[in-house]
Amino acid sequence: MNKFKNKFIxxxxxxxxxxxxxxxxxxxxxxxxxxxxxxxxxNNQFQCNKNHKNFLQYLYNSLFIEKNFESFxxxxxxxxxxxxxxxxxxxxxxxxxxxxMTNSFIKQLIKExxxxxxxxxxxxxxxxxxxxxxxxxxxxxxxxxxLPKEIKEYYISHTKLYLLSVYKGIPISHKTHxxxxxxxxxxxxxxxxxxxxxxxxxxxxxxxxxxxxxxxFKATITESHPHKKALELINIEKVNRAYPKRNFIRVQPEKExxxxxIKNDIKETGKIYDLSIKGLSIIINKKIELDIGDFAKxxxxxxxxxxDYSFIFNAELKSITKLxxxxxxxxxxxxxxxxxxxxxxxxxxxxxKDIIKELQNFLQKEIMLL
Numbered sequence: 001m002n003k004f005k006n007k008f009i010x011x012x013x014x015x016x017x018x019x020x021x022x023x024x025x026x027x028x029x030x031x032x033x034x035x036x037x038x039x040x041x042x043n044n045q046f047q048c049n050k051n052h053k054n055f056l057q058y059l060y061n062s063l064f065i066e067k068n069f070e071s072f073x074x075x076x077x078x079x080x081x082x083x084x085x086x087x088x089x090x091x092x093x094x095x096x097x098x099x100x101m102t103n104s105f106i107k108q109l110i111k112e113x114x115x116x117x118x119x120x121x122x123x124x125x126x127x128x129x130x131x132x133x134x135x136x137x138x139x140x141x142x143x144x145x146x147l148p149k150e151i152k153e154y155y156i157s158h159t160k161l162y163l164l165s166v167y168k169g170i171p172i173s174h175k176t177h178x179x180x181x182x183x184x185x186x187x188x189x190x191x192x193x194x195x196x197x198x199x200x201x202x203x204x205x206x207x208x209x210x211x212x213x214x215x216x217f218k219a220t221i222t223e224s225h226p227h228k229k230a231l232e233l234i235n236i237e238k239v240n241r242a243y244p245k246r247n248f249i250r251v252q253p254e255k256e257x258x259x260x261x262i263k264n265d266i267k268e269t270g271k272i273y274d275l276s277i278k279g280l281s282i283i284i285n286k287k288i289e290l291d292i293g294d295f296a297k298x299x300x301x302x303x304x305x306x307x308d309y310s311f312i313f314n315a316e317l318k319s320i321t322k323l324x325x326x327x328x329x330x331x332x333x334x335x336x337x338x339x340x341x342x343x344x345x346x347x348x349x350x351x352x353k354d355i356i357k358e359l360q361n362f363l364q365k366e367i368m369l370l
Contacts, residue, residue, distance in 0.1 A: 004132050013125050016118070017067060023108050024064040027101065032056045035097040043088055063129055091134050098126040147186050148217060148238045154210065155181050155188070163192055163231075164207040167199035168252040168355045176208070179230055187222065192231045195359060197224045200231060208236075216240075248276035251351040261288065261330065263296035272300060273329055277344045279315075281331045283323070290317050290330065298332055304347045311340065 008014070017024065035056050036048050105122055109115040154161060155178040163176040172195050179189040190208070192200075200206070200221045208217040219233035257272045259282045270284035280298070290296060298315045301308055313334035321329040336344060 004128075004135075007128060011121070011124065011128070013121075013128065014067065016121050016125060017064060020105075020108070021065070023105065027104060028057070028060050028065070030104065031060045031097060031101060034100050035093060038093050038096050039088060042093065091130055094130060094133065098130070102126065147181075147183075147188075147236060150210070150215060150238070151178065151188060151208075151217065151236060152181065154178055159210065161190075162209040162211060163190060163196060164209055165196050165199045165205075166203055167195070167359055168202070170249070170251065170352060170355050170359075172196050172199055185234070186236075187232050187234050188219075188236065189225075189230050189232050192224075192229055194226070194229070197226050197229070197231065198359060200224045206231070206233065207239075208233075248278055249348060249352060250274040250276040250279075251348050251355060254351065254354065257300055257302070259298060259300035261290070261296050261298060263290065263294065266290070266296070270330075275344070275348065277336065277341050277348060279318070279331065279333045281321075281329050283327055283329050285326050287328055288330075290320075292317055292319065296332075298334065302343070302347050304343055304350075309343055311344075 032053060036053065039048065039052075102119075102123060106119060109118055112118070153159070158177055161176050161178070163174045165172045172193075174191075174193045174196055176191045179191060181188050196206070201224070204221045206219055206221055208219065209215070216239050218235075218237050218239045220235040221231050222234045223232035225231070252274050253272055258269055259272050259280070260267065260269045261282065261284070266288055268284050268286070268288050270282045273281040273283050280300075282298070294317045295314055296317065298313045299311070301310050303309075313332075313336065315332035315334040317330060318333050319331045321331070323329055
C-alpha cells in the first residue's frame with residue numbers, strides 16, 4: 001500500500017489536481033455519462049442503475065476531487081463484484097474513459113504555457129490510477145473477504161480506536177491504532193499498554209471499538225510484543241454490539257466455587273465463571289433443558305471476610321454460550337435483597353482489588369524482564 005502513496009507524493013500529483021480542480025469538478029458528469037456509455041457498448045446485457053452511477057461518481061470524486069482514493073475500493077466491494085461477475089473489464093473501461101477525458105484536458109491546455117509537460121503529468125496520473133485500481137480489483141479481493149473492510153480503512157486513515165480486554169472479569173480499555181497489516185496472513189498489529197499485554201497471557205479474546213460509529217470487532221491474540229507495546233491479532237470479525245456491555249462489574253472467583261441450578265426435575269452443579277451484584281454465569285459440562293427466559297433457583301456459597309454465606313436466587317436465564325462440545329456457560333440475572341446486595345458488593349469490591357493487585361504484580365515482573 002505504501003508504494004502507491006509514495007508514488008503519488010513523489011510525482012506531485014496533488015499539485016496538478018489542485019491547479020486544475022475547476023476542470024475536474026466541471027468534467028465529473030461527462031466522466032459518468034461517458035463511462036456508462038462505454039460499459040453499455042461492451043455488454044448490452046448489463047443493466048446500469050442508480051447504484052452504478054453513484055459508484056462512478058464516488059470513484060471520480062475519490063480520484064480527482066477528494067483525493068481519498070486509498071479508501072475508495074473498500075467502500076464499494078459489492079459494486080466491484082457485480083461488475084466482475086458481469087465479465088466487464090473495469091480497467092479497460094476506465095482506460096477508454098480516461099482517453100476521452102484526456103482529449104478534454106488537451107482543450108483546456110491549448111492556450112497555456114508548458115502544455116506538453118502538464119499533459120505528460122496528467123497522463124502519468126491516469127496511468128497511476130489504472131495501476132492502483134488494477135492492483136485492488138485483481139489482487140486483494142480474497143484478503144478483503146477474510147478481513148473486515150473497515151479494518152483496512154482504519155489502518156490507512158490512522159483512525160483512533162479503543163482496545164478492550166478483560167482480565168478475570170475486570171475490563172481494561174486503552175486508546176490504540178493499527179500499526180501494520182499482514183495481508184497474506186490476515187494479521188494486524190495494534191498498539192497496547194502493559195496491562196493488556198499481561199492480560200493477553202490469560203485471555204486471548206480482545207475487542208477493537210471504533211467510537212464514532214460504535215462499531216466493534218472481535219479478535220484473537222496470537223502474539224504479544226512487550227518491547228514494542230503491541231499485540232498481533234487474527235480471526236478479526238465484526239460483532240453486533242459494543243463490548244463490554246455490562247451494567248455491573250463482574251469478577252472471576254479466586255478459587256473454584258460450586259453453584260447448583262434447580263428447576264423441576266433438573267438439578268445440575270457447575271462452577272461459577274464470573275459474578276456481579278445482579279447476575280452470574282455458571283459453566284456446566286453438559287447441555288441442560290433450559291431455555292432463554294426460564295427461571296431457575298441458583299444456590300452457591302461465598303466466603304466474605306472469613307465468614308461463609310449461602311445464597312439462593314430465583315434467577316432468569318439470559319443467554320447460553322457454547323464453549324465446546326461438552327461445556328456450556330449459562331448467564332443468569334437475579335434481583336438480590338438489600339442485605340444480599342451489600343454482601344455481594346463486599347465480595348466483588350474485595351475481589352476486584354485483588355485482581356488489580358495481581359495484574360500489577362504480573363506487570364512489574366514483565367517490566368523487570370524487559
